[in-house]
Amino acid sequence: MQKLSKIIYLVFALLVIGAAAFLIFFEKDKSKVLNEPEKVTLDFYRYYLKDIYNTNDSVESPSAKLNSNGIYQLDTSEHVKFLNESVYFSSTFYENEIPVFEKCNEDLKTVTVEEVTDAGTFPEEFAEACDFVFYHQWVGGQGEELNTVDIVKSEVAQEFAKVTVVVGNRESGPYSYPIVTLKKEIGGWKISDIELSFEITN
Numbered sequence: 001m002q003k004l005s006k007i008i009y010l011v012f013a014l015l016v017i018g019a020a021a022f023l024i025f026f027e028k029d030k031s032k033v034l035n036e037p038e039k040v041t042l043d044f045y046r047y048y049l050k051d052i053y054n055t056n057d058s059v060e061s062p063s064a065k066l067n068s069n070g071i072y073q074l075d076t077s078e079h080v081k082f083l084n085e086s087v088y089f090s091s092t093f094y095e096n097e098i099p100v101f102e103k104c105n106e107d108l109k110t111v112t113v114e115e116v117t118d119a120g121t122f123p124e125e126f127a128e129a130c131d132f133v134f135y136h137q138w139v140g141g142q143g144e145e146l147n148t149v150d151i152v153k154s155e156v157a158q159e160f161a162k163v164t165v166v167v168g169n170r171e172s173g174p175y176s177y178p179i180v181t182l183k184k185e186i187g188g189w190k191i192s193d194i195e196l197s198f199e200i201t202n
Contacts, residue, residue, distance in 0.1 A: 037161035037182040037189045038151050044088040044191065045138075045149040045165060045178075053136060054143060061133050062101070064108055064123040072108040072116075072123040074101050074130075090183055090190035104130040139167045140176040140196045152177060152200060159184040164200065177201070 052059060059082035062074040083089045107127035116123045124130035135142050152164040161182045168174040177200050181193040 037156060037163050037180075038154050040088065040182060040189045040191070041163040041165060041180045042149060042151065044180075045167065047088075048138060049146055049149060049167070053139065053141070053146060057136070061137050063133060064104075064111075064127075064130065066113070070113070072111050072127075073105050074108070076101065087187075088191050090185060090192040092183070092192045093190075096193050100129075100132065104132075137196070138178060138194050140178075140198065144175060145169055146175055161189065164197075166200075 058078040060079070062076040062079045064072045065075045067073050080094060083094050104124075104127060107129040108123060111123045111126045115126060119125065122133075124133045139146055146167055146169055148168050148170055149165050152166050154161060154163040161184075163180045163182065165178055165180065166174045167176050167178060175198075177197045179195040179197055179201065180191055181195070182189045183192045184190075
C-alpha cells in the first residue's frame with residue numbers, strides 16, 4: 001500500500017511538473033508570436049484587404065488636386081492622417097515616400113487644367129512620375145478580388161525585419177508578393193516600407 005502511494009505521488013508530481021513546463025513554454029511561445037514581425041504583417045494585410053482595398057483608396061495613395069495657385073499637386077492629407085493614426089506604420093514610412101511624391105509633384109506642375117478637361121481624364125495621366133496612383137501600392141492590384149494573404153518567408157536581424165507575403169484569391173491563386181520592411185520601435189514592430197513584387201525574390 002505504501003509502495004502504491006509513492007507511485008501515485010510520483011505520477012502526480014510528474015503531471016504537475018509537466019503541466020507547469022507546458023504553461024511556461026506556451027506563454028513564452030504565445031508572447032513571441034504576438035510580437036513577431038510576421039504577425040504584424042499578417043494582421044495589417046488582413047485588415048487592409050477587408051477594410052481598405054477597393055473601399056478607401058485615398059488613404060493608400062494620394063491623388064492630384066488643384067492647389068490655391070491653380071497647379072495640380074498631390075493631396076496627401078488623408079494618406080498622412082491614416083499613417084499617423086495607424087498602429088502598423090513607422091513614422092519613417094512616409095519619409096521614404098516623400099522623394100516619390102516630390103517627383104510626381106514636379107511632373108504635375110506642367111499639367112494644365114485645359115488638357116485634363118479636354119481629355120476627360122486625370123491629371124496624373126500626363127505625369128509620368130505619378131503612375132503609382134493607378135494601382136494599389138500595397139498589393140499592386142487595380143480592382144482584382146484579393147482575399148487571401150500568407151507568409152512566404154521572413155528575415156529578422158536585431159531591430160529590423162523583412163517579411164515577404166503572398167496576396168491572392170482563394171480561387172485564382174497568388175497575385176503579388178509584397179516585401180514588407182519593419183523596424184522594432186518602442187511600441188513594437190512597425191512597417192517602414194512596402195516594396196511590390198510579382199514574383200518571389202531571393
